[in-house]
Amino acid sequence: MVQTATARVHDVVKQRILNGHYQADEYLRETSVANELNVSRTPVREALRELVSEGWLEAIPHRGSRVVAWTAKDAREVFELRLVLEPLAVRLASTQISKPCFTYLETLATQMESLTEEVNTNAESRNGIASLNHEFHRTLILASNNQRLANLLENVVRTSVIHRNFGNYDLANLRRSMRHHREILEAIAAGSPEWAENVMRAHLLAAQALHVPHTNTPSG
Known part of the structure; x- marks a missing residue:
């Protein structure tokens, strides 16, 4: 169940990056994303970790996940x-x-x-x-x-x-x-x-x- 929720969060967040809903250098907070998508923080945490590994987000120590800026x-x-x-x-x-x-x-x-x-x-x-x-x-x-x-x-x-x-x-x-x-x-x-x-x-x-x-x- 958690895996399905994680995949859904991953796809939604990725699409929001693609369409500009989330802007470059914007921080994505687990709590905020969980509230927006009406899910618990666990699938959000897993989805954000996957998006970091794929290059869509970058993990900033003590700050969270940030949308990668394009140079x-x-x-x-x-x-x-x-x-x-x-x-x-x-x-x-x-x-x-x-x-x-x-x-x-x-x-x-x-x-x-x-x-x-x-x-x-x-x-x-x-x-x-x-x-x-x-x-x-x-x-x-x-x-x-x-x-x-x-x-x-x-x-x-x-x-x-x-x-x-x-x-x-x-x-x-x-x-x-x-x-x-x-x-x-x-x-x-x-x-x-x-x-x-x-x-x-x-x-x-x-x-x-x-x-x-x-x-x-x-x-x-």
């Missing part, structure tokens, strides 16, 4: 790895993706496109896009049928600010991101792994430009 260095390192691994995953997925999986990706893309057109009128739309975007990328990666690659990518991006919100994206940025999703699907449908791989790389480079501070000044 420019963290973002740069994540993108360096994603730019190598994720296009490869998409290339592999392109050659063996099932029809139901492809249809699911199309549905996710359509839902994100609809929410994108609401960003200036619906404050919750960005959180919805972030959740759907995470599912879109996760599904594509799993379709590679390479579990080691999927595990590596999950470890790389699990605390990434990209999955927390789309606050850095204006409407034009979001529409470009949505077009990339569609083009990846078009490339898969056309049977071109190279096309799909290159669009994913462009997709990640565009995101990198928004999330990683640019330190090099062009010469000339």
Whole structure:
């Protein structure tokens, strides 16, 4: 019973970190979380310990558990790895993706496109896009049928600010991101792994430009 409660607390707290309900550097108190979720402190304590081990929280002596802050260095390192691994995953997925999986990706893309057109009128739309975007990328990666690659990518991006919100994206940025999703699907449908791989790389480079501070000044 406690294990089930622990899993539920883990999932709720993780989702609240993802959608920005819990902010970077915010302390999570066992008593407060237990009261919020109407559970005892024991499953909360276990769930927070798991989230620390997974990198979502950090344990601060005598203070408790704090939401991990995301630095420019963290973002740069994540993108360096994603730019190598994720296009490869998409290339592999392109050659063996099932029809139901492809249809699911199309549905996710359509839902994100609809929410994108609401960003200036619906404050919750960005959180919805972030959740759907995470599912879109996760599904594509799993379709590679390479579990080691999927595990590596999950470890790389699990605390990434990209999955927390789309606050850095204006409407034009979001529409470009949505077009990339569609083009990846078009490339898969056309049977071109190279096309799909290159669009994913462009997709990640565009995101990198928004999330990683640019330190090099062009010469000339």
